[in-house]
Amino acid sequence: MRWLLPEHIDDILPGEAAKIEALRRAILDRFAARGYELVMPPLLEYLESLLTGTGHDLDLRTFKLVDQLSGRMMGVRADITPQVARIDAHLLNRPGVTRLCYCGSVLHARPASVAATREPIQIGAEIYGDAGVASDLEILRLACSVLKLARVRGARVDIGHVAVFRSLVRAARLGAEPEAELFEALQKKDVPALEGLTRGLKKQTRDALLLLPELYGGAEVLARAARRLPKLPALGRALATLRRLAAACAIPASFDLAELRGYHYHSGVVFDAYCDGVAGPVARGGRYDDVGKAFGRSRPATGFSIDLRELAAAGALPPWRVKRKNR
């Protein structure tokens, strides 16, 4: 036997494990100090509840198996966020604002990228029951402070708002199919495809959609968007929210108004944080107000999550040594 592990699955050895654990404790302490209550959702659930209100992507990323007790299909969680939303909407049922946090392993049937593990340790925090920009701000600040705890270098954040695209589509009364095609093209900043797809739309809508892929960069983007995009109320509110975040963000921020990650369940601000040493985003967050609806209670929600393993590898946290005992 050669004891090979499955692809994209590996052991975490002492040095790295100690670092991850130190970081986990520090982050959970930080969450607790800021008033976030810890919850521990189960590793697996029936598929219906696990995937309710989430996108097709999550379905593809979820390991599935048959429950021998009930004969029903179960999935191993690939993302803890929907589970926490279920807990808030279905089990806690509190009026007013609830702050929850979590940390646990998730399993990806397909690795997120060629170098990614299929077993990330997801840690994150969520605020339920407040639709205001203050919560978005609190979550963004909390995410930044976690990056600081991990002592990553070159931390920066890229912020978008799905209402920018959504308000343009709604105002133009486009159907689901053209919306999906435009979404696809915008995700890739595929300008040639956008030019084809927007042919035949009203000039105002067309110009706006063609401008979106160019609207990324520093805070000056927001001013440009306010000048050149149509004056729709929902769009104006989105830009105002982004201006508030721009003014208050503790780390360098950039804006991308065509960033529509998680468009299917996100409803407001979306952000990705980057740092040196990690190829993709290290933290992802945003507002997803309607996810709880599937569980019987629509609640405003905003939060972020981080892969602890990736964060520990990127951060310059001092090694946390344990004295080895020789007997």
Add this chain to the structure above:
Amino acid sequence: MQIIGIALSKGRILEEAAPLLARVGLMPREDPERSRKLVIATERRDVRLIVVRASDAPTYVQYGAAALGIAGHDVLAEHGGAGLYQPLDLGIARCRMVVAVQKGFDYKGAVRQGARLRVATKYVQTTRAHFAAKGVHVDLIRLYGSMELAPLVGLADAIVDLVSSGQTLKANGLSAVEEIMPVSARLIVNQAALKTKRAQLQPLIDAFARAVA
């Protein structure tokens, strides 16, 4: 300042991209067609060309091994475009992706709804999606080159391949019966790189846009 890599392939793409590279100020310091080097310096110290196989260009850019790349729309459709932005059609290496069959083959009859067709191609994903949208079953045979041979020797009923002049098809007694998509080369950008190295990448992208216009 970090080094920016541009992944592109030798042959038609490099040939037709050369005038663009010159206008953008990225002339290679040696002739990539003659050099055996795979990493080639350019006029600018912070930019280098990375010579890859055409079908690998999106992969290099997706994983950030090169921040920028030039890839045909055919290759991008096959790759799926995950992790990439494709902001600019460079208008070079133009051709068409088509279905071709032997002269005399009844293609219309063969692609009735529910029919079954054997197709040889190197564009497996694109071909599958194309025929699935028509409701036609296809058995795909993945080939790496000389697709035109497959119908002649009875390996496949049809092929999906690129044509520009149509000479190779004609010489082998084949004809194009359906266009799947027009093809030209795109500038592609790694999504994370555009967010983290915008100050370096944006001027380059703008320069390409001016060179194309």
